[in-house]
Amino acid sequence: MNTSLIMIVIGAALINNVVLNQFLGICSFLGVSKQMKASASLGMAVVFVITIASAVANLLYDYVLNPLGLDFMKTIVFILVIAALVQIVEMFLKKTSPAIYKALGIYLPLITTNCAVLGVALTNVQNGYNFLESILAGFGTAVGYTLAIVLLAGIRSRIHEEDIPAPLRGAPIVMISAALMSIAFMGFSGLSF
Numbered sequence: 001m002n003t004s005l006i007m008i009v010i011g012a013a014l015i016n017n018v019v020l021n022q023f024l025g026i027c028s029f030l031g032v033s034k035q036m037k038a039s040a041s042l043g044m045a046v047v048f049v050i051t052i053a054s055a056v057a058n059l060l061y062d063y064v065l066n067p068l069g070l071d072f073m074k075t076i077v078f079i080l081v082i083a084a085l086v087q088i089v090e091m092f093l094k095k096t097s098p099a100i101y102k103a104l105g106i107y108l109p110l111i112t113t114n115c116a117v118l119g120v121a122l123t124n125v126q127n128g129y130n131f132l133e134s135i136l137a138g139f140g141t142a143v144g145y146t147l148a149i150v151l152l153a154g155i156r157s158r159i160h161e162e163d164i165p166a167p168l169r170g171a172p173i174v175m176i177s178a179a180l181m182s183i184a185f186m187g188f189s190g191l192s193f
Contacts, residue, residue, distance in 0.1 A: 005136055008129075012140030014188040018116045019148040020181055025116030028107045029149050030174060038103040039153035043146025045093070045108065047139065049085045050117050054138025056081050057121035058131050078121040079112075086112045116145060148185075152178060 016022060019029045032042045057078050065071050090108050093101040101108070111117060120141045124134040155177045164173050 005133065008133055008136045009140035009143075012120075012137050013144035013147065014185065017144040017148055017185050017188075018119065018141050019145055020178075020185040022116075022119065024119045025114050025145060028110055028114055029145075029152065030178070032104065032107045033149050033152040033156055033174075035103065036150065036153045036157060037100070038107075039149045040146070041093075041097075041100045042104055042107060042111075043142075043149050045089050045104070046111060046114075046117070046145050047142035049082065049089060049111055050120050050138045050142040050145075051135060052085055052138075053078070053082050053117055053121055054124055054134045055131065056085075058124060058129065058134035061125050062131070074125060075118070075122065078118055082117050082121070083112045116141070148181065151181060155181075 012018075018024050019026065028042060033039050057074075060077055060081065061071065061074055065074055065077060086109065089111070090101070093104070093108065120138050124137050127133075127137070129137055152174075156174060159173055159177070168176070
């Protein structure tokens with residue numbers, strides 16, 4: 001694998017983290033990160049959906065929408081692709097792991113409207129990525145999302161053990177923690193090969 005492909009994955013996961021740098025997908029990031037198992041499970045579902053959606057969106061754009069002059073429909077088409085993939089993941093989890101399905105609750109269907117998933121597909125087109133680059137950018141973005149949500153879940157599990165001043169308990173301390181994570185991830189912006 002050449003350096004530019006590795007840089008696409010690392011850039012998407014760390015440097016341009018979809019949650020902590022681009023601030024996409026905040027709803028599920030803050031909502032699901034209360035439990036480590038649910039966070040990791042959602043992260044894996046997002047890895048699957050974003051990676052496959054990136055591949056399918058690239059193929060549809062390059063071989064259907066763009067050649068037919070229908071590139072203005074890319075947002076609608078990508079949303080339909082994402083919705084179909086989320087339905088597949090939802091049916092799979094409901095059948096194979098009801099506990100995880102129940103733990104994810106409303107946040108699993110929300111992947112459909114998660115702007116991070118759509119944002120990746122649109123960014124891949126905007127950057128002019130080919131098929132392999134789109135898949136790697138999608139995978140890197142999903143890994144970055146998973147890393148961020150699992151880290152926040154770990155922090156939130158420790159917050160409950162600490163003596164937090166009353167005005168900062170609950171949502172305020174979670175937002176402060178997420179902000180500090182975002183600042184920490186900015187340190188990756190100087191990363192280069």
